[in-house]
Amino acid sequence: MLPSTLGAAAALLVVLLATPADSEARELQHGAPIASSVRISTSKLLHRTSTHYKCWNIDASPNRGFQWRNLSSPNLLQLAKGLPAGHLRFGGSGNDALWYGDGIGGGSSCAEGTSRHFECLNSTMADALLALADAASARLVFGLSITNVGCAQGVEYKSCLQQPGRQWGNASSWNSTNAEAIVRYLAARGQPYAYELGNEENAHWPLRGLSPEQEAESFAELSKIVTRVYPNAASRPKLIGPDADYQDHSPPQALLYKRWAEKFLGNVSERSVPLHAATLHEYIDVGWNGSSWTSLDPDVLDKTGVCADDFRNTVTNAAQRTSLPLPEIWAGEIGE
Numbered sequence: 001m002l003p004s005t006l007g008a009a010a011a012l013l014v015v016l017l018a019t020p021a022d023s024e025a026r027e028l029q030h031g032a033p034i035a036s037s038v039r040i041s042t043s044k045l046l047h048r049t050s051t052h053y054k055c056w057n058i059d060a061s062p063n064r065g066f067q068w069r070n071l072s073s074p075n076l077l078q079l080a081k082g083l084p085a086g087h088l089r090f091g092g093s094g095n096d097a098l099w100y101g102d103g104i105g106g107g108s109s110c111a112e113g114t115s116r117h118f119e120c121l122n123s124t125m126a127d128a129l130l131a132l133a134d135a136a137s138a139r140l141v142f143g144l145s146i147t148n149v150g151c152a153q154g155v156e157y158k159s160c161l162q163q164p165g166r167q168w169g170n171a172s173s174w175n176s177t178n179a180e181a182i183v184r185y186l187a188a189r190g191q192p193y194a195y196e197l198g199n200e201e202n203a204h205w206p207l208r209g210l211s212p213e214q215e216a217e218s219f220a221e222l223s224k225i226v227t228r229v230y231p232n233a234a235s236r237p238k239l240i241g242p243d244a245d246y247q248d249h250s251p252p253q254a255l256l257y258k259r260w261a262e263k264f265l266g267n268v269s270e271r272s273v274p275l276h277a278a279t280l281h282e283y284i285d286v287g288w289n290g291s292s293w294t295s296l297d298p299d300v301l302d303k304t305g306v307c308a309d310d311f312r313n314t315v316t317n318a319a320q321r322t323s324l325p326l327p328e329i330w331a332g333e334i335g336e
Contacts, residue, residue, distance in 0.1 A: 001189055014145070016241050017160075023327060024215075028127055029279065034239045036250060039190065044176055046048025046283070048223065050124050051085060052085055052139055053086065054083075054084055054085075054086030054087070055087040055088070055089060056088050056089070056093065056138075057088075057090075057333075058087045058088065058089070058090050058129070059091065059093065059094045059095065060090070060092065060094035060095045060098050060119060060121070061092060061097070061098070062094065062119060063170055063258065064092075064094060066094065066119075067119060069140070070128075071125075071128035071129055071131070071132045072128045072131065076132070077126060077131065077132065077135040078135075080135040080136035080138075081136065081137075082301075082328070083134050083136045083137075083138070085135075085136075085137045085138065085139075086139070086171075087138060087139045087141055087193070088132070088133045088136060088138035088140050088141065089131060089138070089141040089143065089196075090140065090141065090142050091141065091142075091143025091150050091199060091243065091332075092141055092143065092199055092333075093200070094119065095143040095144070095145055095198045095199060096120055096143075096145050096146060096147050096198060096201075097098070097118055097145070098113075098115075098119055098120070098121050098145050099112065099113025099116065099118035099119070099120045099121070099178060100113075100120075100121050100126075100178050100179070100182040101113055101120055101122060101127050101178075101181075102120065102122035102123065103122055103123025103124070103184050104121070104123055104126065104181050104182055104335055105184055105185050106177065106179055106180065106184070106301050107181075108178055108179065110122055116149065118147075119318035121125065121182070121311055123271045124271050125184070126182070126185060129188075130189055130191055131257070133191070133192075134179065138213050139192075139193035139194070140191055140192035140193050140308065141191040141192065141193060141194045141195075141196060141240060142182075142186065142191070142194070142195055142196070142220070142237075143195075143196040143197075143198075143199060143243070144179045144182070144195055144196065144197045144198075145179060145184075145198075146173040146179075146197050146198035146201060146215075146218055147168075147211070148168050148171065148174065148178075148206065149168060149266045150310075155210070156180070160293030167201075169197055169203065172219040173214070173221075174214075174217070174219060174221060175223060176218075176221050178227050179197075179222070179225075180229075183225055183226065183242075184229055187229045187230055187314055188234075191237075193236055193237060193238065194237050194238040194239065194276065194277075195222065195226065195237050195238075195239055195240070196239075196240050196241050196243055196246060196279070196332075197215075197218055197219055197222050197239075197241055197242075198210070198215065198218065198242065198243065199243050199261070200243060200244060200245050200281055201215055201242065201243075201244065202242070202244040202245055202257060202261075202264075203245060203259045204217070204253065204256075205260050206256075206324030211214075211260075211263075212260050212261075212263035212264035212266075212267055213263070213267050214313060215242050215264055216242075216264055216267030216268045216271055216273065217267070217271070218273070218311075219239065219242070219273045219275070220271040220272075222239065223239060223271075223272075223273050223274065224261055225273040226239065235308075237279070238276035239274060239275055239276055240275070240276055240277045240279055240281065240332075241271065241275065241278070241279055242264050242278075243279045243280075243281060243332040243333070244257065244260060244261055244264070244279075244280065244281065245257050245281055246280035246281060246282055246307060246311055247282045247284070247303075247307050249285065251276075258310070258314055260305050261278075261280070261311070261314055261315075261318075262317075265278065265314075265315060265318035265319070265322070265324060266318060266322050266324075268324065269318075269319075269323055269324035274325075275324070276327060276328060277329065277330045278311075278327045278328070278329055278330070279329075279330045279331070279332035280307070280308075280311045280316045280329075280330075280331060280332060281331075281332050281333040281334075282307045282308070282311075282331065282333070282334050283333070283335045284300060284301070284303040284304055284307075285300070285319075286301070304334060305318070308329075308331065311329065312329050
């Protein structure tokens with residue numbers, strides 16, 4: 001691996017310089033030895049990668065094993081200690097179906113969450129998560145649930161959240177009581193590095209999901225909670241979001257996602273939310289298309305970079321139009 005002070009351009013330079021010419025290639029085929037020398041100048045810094053660039057994710061979804069996996073396993077903790085420092089994100093779809101109770105505080109119990117058909121995070125599980133992050137020397141990014149209302153018996157979680165604002169039942173805003181309980185629990189333990197709120201809440205907005213105004217208002221409420229619970233600004237966790245879908249194979253839907261992100265950023269600016277990083281979720285379509293593997297197609301793989309560039313421009317332009325300090329730009333989720 002090249003040092004972080006070298007970039008993709010330097011890596012390409014190495015390949016070009018180290019590749020023999022056609023005549024040399026023919027000599028190589030006949031076994032003639034070839035001596036090559038490569039000199040790389042590092043006088044110009046192209047890019048510096050954060051020492052915490054590495055990131056990994058734990059999703060509380062039942063099909064991801066969080067509810068039964070033993071995060072306190074000595075073997076797992078020993079393996080975690082061998083990892084380089086990075087970010088551990090506790091987030092995803094399952095985190096928006098999570099209730100905080102049984103030892104977390106705030107008077108909530110897991111039974112209350114179960115009656116609403118949530119999965120539950122109790123103090124034992126929370127402590128194990130913190131211990132794992134500590135063993136890995138990781139910055140914990142904790143994804144909070146933005147959901148107040150459960151689902152009818154037998155109804156799949158996402159299927160019951162098909163209408164705008166369904167996350168809140170008949171309420172007009174986010175009820176942060178249960179979320180504040182886990183915030184206070186984590187604060188007492190000096191955690192986390194940052195909070196997220198909600199996961200892909202713009203899903204196919206405006207037909208379903210939350211509006212950018214609703215999402216921004218919820219972030220404003222979270223900002224008040226975090227300021228109140230962590231009075232020391234120097235050690236206060238950062239706010240990261242909105243962890244929104246940003247790509248769709250349908251161009252009109254992709255444009256709606258982009259407009260949602262623009263409006264969200266404008267609304268958090270109006271509410272003076274200190275957004276540390278703006279996050280997108282992007283999944284390109286790779287796999288077998290019937291004749292070839294698109295995972296080997298550079299035009300398909302380039303979609304990740306194209307999407308990231310577009311999101312960066314969207315964030316930059318929104319910050320320039322408003323009083324929003326330019327946040328960092330993070331890929332909250334990237335996959336196929």
